[in-house]
Amino acid sequence: MKNNDLDYQIKTVRVGILGVSGYTGREVLSLALKHPYVRVTYVAANNTQGPIAEIYPEFLNRTTLVCEKFDLKKTIEKCDVVFLALPHTESMSVAPKLLKAGLKVIDLSADYRLKNPKVYEKWYAHKHTDLKNLKNAVYGLPELFRQKIKGATFVANPGCYPTAAILGLAPLISTRKDIQSLVIDAKSGVSGAGRKATTDRLFAEINENFKAYKVLSHQHSPEIEQYLSGLAGRATSVHFVAHLLPITRGILNTMYVHLSEGISLNQVHALYKKFYKIEPFVRIHPLASQPEVKNVANTNFCDIGLAVSPDKKMVVVTSVIDNLVKGAAGQAVQNMNIIYGFNETEGLL
Amino acid sequence: MKNNDLDYQIKTVRVGILGVSGYTGREVLSLALKHPYVRVTYVAANNTQGPIAEIYPEFLNRTTLVCEKFDLKKTIEKCDVVFLALPHTESMSVAPKLLKAGLKVIDLSADYRLKNPKVYEKWYAHKHTDLKNLKNAVYGLPELFRQKIKGATFVANPGCYPTAAILGLAPLISTRKDIQSLVIDAKSGVSGAGRKATTDRLFAEINENFKAYKVLSHQHSPEIEQYLSGLAGRATSVHFVAHLLPITRGILNTMYVHLSEGISLNQVHALYKKFYKIEPFVRIHPLASQPEVKNVANTNFCDIGLAVSPDKKMVVVTSVIDNLVKGAAGQAVQNMNIIYGFNETEGLL
Amino acid sequence: MKNNDLDYQIKTVRVGILGVSGYTGREVLSLALKHPYVRVTYVAANNTQGPIAEIYPEFLNRTTLVCEKFDLKKTIEKCDVVFLALPHTESMSVAPKLLKAGLKVIDLSADYRLKNPKVYEKWYAHKHTDLKNLKNAVYGLPELFRQKIKGATFVANPGCYPTAAILGLAPLISTRKDIQSLVIDAKSGVSGAGRKATTDRLFAEINENFKAYKVLSHQHSPEIEQYLSGLAGRATSVHFVAHLLPITRGILNTMYVHLSEGISLNQVHALYKKFYKIEPFVRIHPLASQPEVKNVANTNFCDIGLAVSPDKKMVVVTSVIDNLVKGAAGQAVQNMNIIYGFNETEGLL
Amino acid sequence: MKNNDLDYQIKTVRVGILGVSGYTGREVLSLALKHPYVRVTYVAANNTQGPIAEIYPEFLNRTTLVCEKFDLKKTIEKCDVVFLALPHTESMSVAPKLLKAGLKVIDLSADYRLKNPKVYEKWYAHKHTDLKNLKNAVYGLPELFRQKIKGATFVANPGCYPTAAILGLAPLISTRKDIQSLVIDAKSGVSGAGRKATTDRLFAEINENFKAYKVLSHQHSPEIEQYLSGLAGRATSVHFVAHLLPITRGILNTMYVHLSEGISLNQVHALYKKFYKIEPFVRIHPLASQPEVKNVANTNFCDIGLAVSPDKKMVVVTSVIDNLVKGAAGQAVQNMNIIYGFNETEGLL
DSSP: OOOOOHHHHHHOEEEEEEOTTSHHHHHHHHHHHHOTTEEEEEEEOSSOOEEHHHHOGGGTTTOOOEEEOOOHHHHHHHOSEEEEOOOTTTHHHHHHHHHHTTOEEEEOSSTTTOSOHHHHHHHHSSOOOOHHHHHHOEEOOHHHHHHHHHTOSEEEOOOHHHHHHHHHHHHHHTTOSOEEEEEEEEEEOGGGGOSOOOGGGBHHHHTTOOEEESTTOOTHHHHHHHHHHHHHTSOOOOEEEEEEOSSSSOEEEEEEEEESSOOOHHHHHHHHHHHTTTOSSEEEOOTTOOOBHHHHTTSOOEEEEEEEOTTSOEEEEEEEEOTTIIIIIHHHHHHHHHHHTOOTTTTTO | OOOOOHHHHHTOEEEEEEOTTSHHHHHHHHHHHHOTTEEEEEEEOSSOOEEHHHHOGGGTTTOOOEEEOOOHHHHHHHOSEEEEOOOTTTHHHHHHHHHHTTOEEEEOSSTTTOSOHHHHHHHHSSOOOOHHHHHHOEEOOHHHHHHHHHTOSEEEOOOHHHHHHHHHHHHHHTTOSOEEEEEEEEEEOGGGGOSOOOGGGBHHHHTTOOEEESTTOOTHHHHHHHHHHHHHTSOOOOEEEEEEOSSSSOEEEEEEEEESSOOOHHHHHHHHHHHTTTOSSEEEOOTTOOOBGGGTTTSOOEEEEEEEOTTSOEEEEEEEEOTTIIIIIHHHHHHHHHHHTOOTTTTTO | OOOOOHHHHHHOEEEEEEOTTSHHHHHHHHHHHHOTTEEEEEEEOSSOOEEHHHHOGGGTTTOOOEEEOOOHHHHHHHOSEEEEOOOTTTHHHHHHHHHHTTOEEEEOSSTTTOSOHHHHHHHHSSOOOOHHHHHHOEEOOHHHHHHHHHTOSEEEOOOHHHHHHHHHHHHHHTTOSOEEEEEEEEEEOGGGGOSOOOGGGBHHHHTTOOEEESTTOOTHHHHHHHHHHHHHTSOOOOEEEEEEOSSSSOEEEEEEEEESSOOOHHHHHHHHHHHTTTOSSEEEOOTTOOOBHHHHTTSOOEEEEEEEOTTSOEEEEEEEEOTTIIIIIHHHHHHHHHHHTOOTTTTTO | OOOOOHHHHHHOEEEEEEOTTSHHHHHHHHHHHHOTTEEEEEEEOSSOOEEHHHHOGGGTTTOOOEEEOOOHHHHHHHOSEEEEOOOTTTHHHHHHHHHHTTOEEEEOSSTTTOSOHHHHHHHHSSOOOOHHHHHHOEEOOHHHHHHHHHTOSEEEOOOHHHHHHHHHHHHHHTTOSOEEEEEEEEEEOGGGGOSOOOGGGBHHHHTTOOEEESTTOOTHHHHHHHHHHHHHTSOOOOEEEEEEOSSSSOEEEEEEEEESSOOOHHHHHHHHHHHTTTOSSEEEOOTTOOOBHHHHTTSOOEEEEEEEOTTSOEEEEEEEEOTTIIIIIHHHHHHHHHHHTOOTTTTTO
8 A cells, every 4th residue: 555644745746537447447447556755546437447456456455446437526536647647638638627727638649649639539429628727738758748748737748659659750850850661560459449348359359360450551650750840840641551460568660761961870870879978768779689568568668779881871660569558558657747847757767 | 262173162161160260260270271172152240240351351362251140041141160259158049950951060169068058057047948958069179989979960069178188088988987076177268268358358468467267167177077978987076177278279177086006107098099090180298298379379289298196106298289180170070071971181281 | 766865774684685687586676676675786697687777677776776697705805785586406405605795685485494404305395504593584474483583593484375374274274173175276377487588488378378277286285385384383294286367466275174063154154354464465255245456466465366166165265466466575575674673564565 | 280191292392491499490491381393392491400309399199290400412402492591791602502413592681682793802701702693693583583483403592682672663763764752761670680699689678668770881782783783774873771670570761752853643553563463472552551560460461551741852761671582581481482383372362
């Protein structure tokens, strides 16, 4: 059981989690329970209620929290900050009310990531109904937007593929003007698809299997393109293909950056080391070593590997994260740490 | 594509499969398409219709069959024998009609395995509505009931756990009078649970996991006890615990037979070798060697291993099968081979 | 990176780990680096040397430790307590020297678990060469031997199967005089077999596979029997069969306890709840709920489930642990916490 | 057991397999035992001898063959055709002797795939010692070189990645002059790495993991480039990155073909359908459907999916095979069928 002595309670943040019955919500809860400056005061889900330890026996002896049906008033009374682990399109009906009541909100859905509501509408097949907060939402990728997050009351937590893609490409995209084409070959573990019961996510369908899906048509493409364009200072497009790995956690993006001028492996390695010099969660692999999913599983790290073709014109960047941690819940906690001025790694190492 | 020359068509059996959208039905189809004396003429399912190769792309270039909504009249017109791969309690509404029309029926559900309708009702929570055919159904375990299957028009195909359990215990149970207790610790791959989408069968729930379920209360217990009692010539009960393995195919039963008098390893090994001497699909492992699930995956074999405690009073029998083949579809085809007088291994090696 | 400020260093224990190149040693390292009162000062391995972050890239940015070839003098100078994650039979050549120099030692090998050297010799095929310390070693199962561990300088950390078995059986074995027989059907993930490269541990051999091994002849049997006998107050033997699960971490033991008098499910549940009432790491599942490996993976918990047959004479106990944590490294850290008077859960929740 | 009646023996080919202790050799054996016109007369391996059913219990009741230490004279006496499932560089010391003795040889190693011995030397770090047969070896990719294979006595069976890559790219590469760049993002199951015991192939290292390896430096690149260049009629290079999937069998290549002129999805789909119209083992997926590894596991099929970017200038081709079947043993049997004038699908459907 969590130590709740006085010393802690003084500086404790009261945390609420909406959508705790999904994989992302559960991961936020698990991290929050270990966080020294957090007290989880409210958890809710629409399709499951009852003691958390009954819903998820992994929490036996760890918490006496009871999952409730979402109640706006209770949420506002009990929480300082709320993590929204809701399905896409549901966040935007809740977030405005919480923000209006003065709470801080960290939204793990896709609702506030795309700045252009028309692009959102195209990819998520739903009209955006909260343009005001869409405009103000800060994109919660600390390595690129830490200063904005510091003062934020509302954070749009990045998608899992975009986190791995943008961190893997940022050093090149923000410094090279000779990028000819970008291919992102992305592979994700199954938890990224959520906990809804569908035939194609059954064990016997995924196990010993591998396939591409949403080829050149994944809804994370515009999110990636929006932020790469910002970094590049010009419209930037990617060829993005997603694949489903027979593992529970982890993403590996293999990214092919075609340069017209070329760069040596030593140069690109130095560029990445420098770009992420102070970052606690981005680790550039030594030369000739490649990152592996298992090294970042259950952590908030993003590991990056680099290779260059003999003619120096093709850079292959591989980036790995745990899709539920750095790709979702861990990054959300990292954002909370920044907002509240805690050590950025608090509860995450 | 299947060779359909004249020579084959003469002796071909016209096969229908009801419930082809489940794992068992699909497996029957896959085996039937490879069988030299079978022509699949009708496939049906209630929740999916259309070309089989679209439902299951593994059948691209292999068949042009179209899955239809079940139609009794069509089934009777088009088929000589029908495999029922239907959910429990659905078979007994269809089987009587097919039998009445003169078709042969091999039922892969549990509806006709338990001879006592009260026992059926207790374990499957449903009144039995076809007592006449229940009485006549032959239990399709060829190694024990081959002679009865030869003349049968209606076969109740055994459950997966019971197949592995009964084959593994038959030599001891039918010869020893000093059995004190029977423990069956059973482990099954996930396909045994079927293809229905439920949260607890999702990849992320099963993967890297293992658990017991229906401890001492699995519906296969009475089926095992009924046939063991028959072999023993007296009421015989078992302590049966099922577990869920993170693999797609395969069952391993570890069975603890407590004897009051004792037996040596050589004796028990000789007993098993002799008991299954002529069986094409039961393989007794050499002394000190243990069967493995992967050696029987995608085959109709049942492999058996033996060990004896130093005091000779505990015999541990391990038996493995592929739950979808020897535990379901393969055994069903084996039964069809026997009914029609084909070589018993036809299409199965 | 670990915080090393003055406040911590004052109460910090200097920890050494021998055999850090194996799975167990790595797990000790991983836990020790997160422990607030530990400073890892020395790590060694015989077949691999160099920066830990190069050997295991998961430790990039987490430690600058360098793995060395074992040097006795250095170990003594640099450490207060040493974890021995060495192969069986190697610990007993190192432990006496470290103990003689005044260090505390927690041995994760099997060398000091069996009190009778003849039994050790029989099962590990090696003469025991350190009878003095064998006699003094405290068996590090805190739930049963906490008081002895408190004052200990030398702890024999229990085996993985025995931890799950003894914790699962202790309440019954220490209170019931009517136990007729004990069957332990044990299943373990592959990391239990260590990190040595052998053909039978290759991915393609284990994946989609399952098998029994060392049937009725596993070296953990005498360890289990020794401590159960102690609890029962009379010689107690078990029928133990081990199986290999296609997962990395986790053990589930299904244990069949045959009672001549019988017990109700409510009674046995109450017995277990009471027995483990104050234990932070043992969780008794609610009635009708079964423990799962994934709920204890990467934790120091032991979860226990209970079932009773209709005639009340068969109790089925299921216990699960992470073989590398509660079954090895986590329990070792728990023992260290007890020895040093830290909170017993420090670094483990 | 295999039927060996007179009718069969007349047209039977006597088959030898060298290197039967590896995964590829075992797969050749498994397929050969099921082939109606094959009699396996000789199997050899250097590090394992004895009855095949003892080495691989999956062959219990299926064969009484005994694996011997390789003996040239015996091989020549007993065989018509020999499959070489030997490590790279070993084939070229055996093949010339068998060919000289008049046997037919199908080599599954890489020794005779690269026509330029200098390229071989560069990538396999070994001088080529059999230039004569290197020149005459026919590349055994039936879909492209069927006519040459018909009269061949010596076939160099393609690599697994190259099979999937070349089949996936052939229609485009042989018809389009506007290809700007080719990226091959390849993912393979672990059996492709062979059966040698190394730490990095252990279950606990591969399971729940994913990583790239030999990035832009895999020895299959020059093999792919050689045959693509032949098809294109000009030097063609690829950017090839290999990844290791946590599955036993299967390869999926995602290939990015950048065209300067563009092509519609319908056009490219029609092109592929036409190109492989008569092929029994290449299946072009319907529009908007993607191939999956599990649909080709344990089969000789190569399934291909297609997608095109909105601007029509990027074609994404996905191709899947079973690396041990179409990527090795199955293709070798297909080549044997062609050589001997059997139905090309004999023993493979």
